[in-house]
Amino acid sequence: MDFISNLINGISLGSVYxxxxxxxxxxxxxxxxxxxxxxxxxxxxxxxxxxSTTYLNxxxxxxxLIAMVVCTVxxxxxxxxxxxxxxxxxxxxxLITAIGVSYFLQNxxxxxxxxxxxxxxxxxxxxxxSLFDGQLIITAETIVTVAACIVIMIALTLxxxxxxxxxxxxxxxxxxxxxxxxxxxxxxxxxxxxxxxSALAAVxxxxxxxxxxxxLPTTGSMPGIKAFTAAVFGGIGSIPGAxxxxxxxxxxxxxxxxxxxxxLSDAIVFAVLIIVLLVKPTGILGKKIMEKV
Numbered sequence: 001m002d003f004i005s006n007l008i009n010g011i012s013l014g015s016v017y018x019x020x021x022x023x024x025x026x027x028x029x030x031x032x033x034x035x036x037x038x039x040x041x042x043x044x045x046x047x048x049x050x051x052s053t054t055y056l057n058x059x060x061x062x063x064x065l066i067a068m069v070v071c072t073v074x075x076x077x078x079x080x081x082x083x084x085x086x087x088x089x090x091x092x093x094x095l096i097t098a099i100g101v102s103y104f105l106q107n108x109x110x111x112x113x114x115x116x117x118x119x120x121x122x123x124x125x126x127x128x129x130s131l132f133d134g135q136l137i138i139t140a141e142t143i144v145t146v147a148a149c150i151v152i153m154i155a156l157t158l159x160x161x162x163x164x165x166x167x168x169x170x171x172x173x174x175x176x177x178x179x180x181x182x183x184x185x186x187x188x189x190x191x192x193x194x195x196x197x198s199a200l201a202a203v204x205x206x207x208x209x210x211x212x213x214x215x216l217p218t219t220g221s222m223p224g225i226k227a228f229t230a231a232v233f234g235g236i237g238s239i240p241g242a243x244x245x246x247x248x249x250x251x252x253x254x255x256x257x258x259x260x261x262x263x264l265s266d267a268i269v270f271a272v273l274i275i276v277l278l279v280k281p282t283g284i285l286g287k288k289i290m291e292k293v
Contacts (some may be wrong), residue, residue, distance in 0.1 A: 002258070003088065004136060005136060005137075005253050006255055006258045007251065007254075007255075008136075008138055008142060008151045009142070009254045010247075010250045010251030010252070010253065010254035010255060011142075011146055011247055011251065012139075012141070012142040012146060012211065012250070013211075013250035013251060013253060013254060014230075014246045014247035014248065014249055014250020014251055014253075015145045015146045015148070015149035015207075015246065015247060015250065016145060016149075016204050016207055016208045016211070016223065016246075016250070017203040017209070017223065017226055017227045017230045017245075017246035017247075017249050017250050018107035018149050018227075018230065018242055018244075018245070018246025018250075019148065019149055019152055019200050019203060019246070020039070020042060020152070020200070020201060020223060020224065020227030020230075020246070021205045021228070021230040021231040021234070021242035021243075021246045021262050022152065022153065022197070022200055022239060022242045022243070023035075023038050023041075023158060023196075023197030023198065023200045023201050023204075023227075023243060024038055024114045024197070024227060024228050024231040024236070024242070025199050025231045025234075025236050025237055025238060025239065025241070025242040025271070026156075026193050026196060026197050026239075026272055027194060028231070028236050028237060029124040029173050029237035029238075030169050030172050030173045030189070030190060030193045031083070031172075031194075031237070033083055033094050033097060033098075034091075034094065034095060034228070034278040035073055035078075035083070035096050035098055035194075035197070036095070036099055036101075036102055036224070037078060037082075037097035037099075037102040037105060037227065038198075038201055038224055038227075038228075039102065039198065039220035039222075039224015039227070039228075040101075040102050040105035040106055040109075040220045040221070040224070041071050041074060041075060041078075041105070041198050041201040041202070041205075042201045042202070042204055042205035042208065042214075042219070042220035042223060042224060043105070043106070043109060043205060043215075043217060043218070043219045043220035044070070044071060044109065044134045044202075044205075044220075045067040045068070045070070045201055045202030045203075045204075045205035046067070046120065046205035046206055046208070046209045046215050046219060046220075047109060047113055047118075048063075048066060048067040048071070048202070049061075049064055049066070049067040049120075049202075049205070049206045049209075050068045050118055050120055050121075050209075050215055051098065052066050052067070053121060053123075054121070059287070060123035060125065060286060061123070061125065064123055064202070064203070064206050064208075067202040067205070067206055067217075068199045068202040068203065068249070070202070071199055071201055071202035071205075072196075072198050072202075074198060075194040075195050075197060075198025075201075076191050076194055076195050076197075078101055078191040078194070078198075079190065079191055079194040080191070082097050082098075082101050082198070083097065083098075083194075084187070084190075085130060087133065087211050087239075089232075100222075102113070106217050106218060106221070106268065107217075109217035113217065115217065115228045117214050117215060117216050118214075118215040118216075119213055119214070119215075120209035120210065120213040120214065120215045121213070122140075122141055122211075122213065123206055123207075123210050124144045124210055125140075126140035126143075126144075128140055128173045128197055129141065129143065130208075135266045136155075139211070140157040141207070141210045141211045142211070144210075145207045145210075145211065148207060149201065149243065149246075149247075151251060152200065153239060153242075153243045156196075156239050157239050157240070160239065163190060165189070168184045168185075168189045168228060169189055169192070169193060170278060171184055171283055172184060172186055172189045172190065172253060173237070201220075204227075204239040205219070205220065205221075208223060213284075220281070222266075226253075226269065227246065229245075229249060229269065229270065229273050230242065230245035230246040230248075230249040231245060231246075231276070232245070232273065232283055233245035233248065233249060233272075233273055233276060233283055233284065234246070234248075234283050234284050234285055235282055235283030235284055235285035236283060238283070238285040240285055241284055241285035242281045244284055244285065245283065245284065248267060252268065252269055252272055253266075253268075253269050256268040256269065
């Protein structure tokens, strides 16, 4: 039963990574930008939800919706102020800016909420599922997290393939200049992409802290890095790839902690990524892009 329990825990943690990775992969796939501040948007979403339930006594679902709205606005503002002026700049300039935004958000959270850890109350108010006469316990947070991941991936896939805005996003990802010539508003399309990614970050932050109820200004840093790793692992730019990469990463991490070493689990995760990229540089579902010169 330990193996099955660890597998379920790995899928649960991986589902959180997958939701975060979806934000990374959408922004990179469409805007060709690596938004390393994405992990700190997760932290902001968790703090907003915490304040809504603790100080305003709002229902958990309402606190989640408020966190999504705040993070959506935050994502659009970050894109407009920090990334939009750098559309034609080098990738190094964008990377440095993203790191700067990340530190800004962390220090802003430190000033507002302090360095003391907050005890996050789970938004999931359901009983755990007991199987095999109590030998296997599946928490309600695990069930909700996995279900949310599946629903979000299906919804995003349908959105990008069927909706007008989704088709515009795909066009912009292929060629911004050509898309603009065809009447697509590139600025609005990229802003919507950041908005969706940031809303997903809020969901991921709340689900993460529901399962691991300790909230700090640095809460989103390591999950953000691991989610970016998951996006690369699965093939950055691919929505199904982000989900597969996230779940595999979560399983590898939990099994590493359980059967090898807690201290070495992060090193093992990144070592697996290196091996995968050596074998398949574009990731599991990534496609090699041919450029005409």
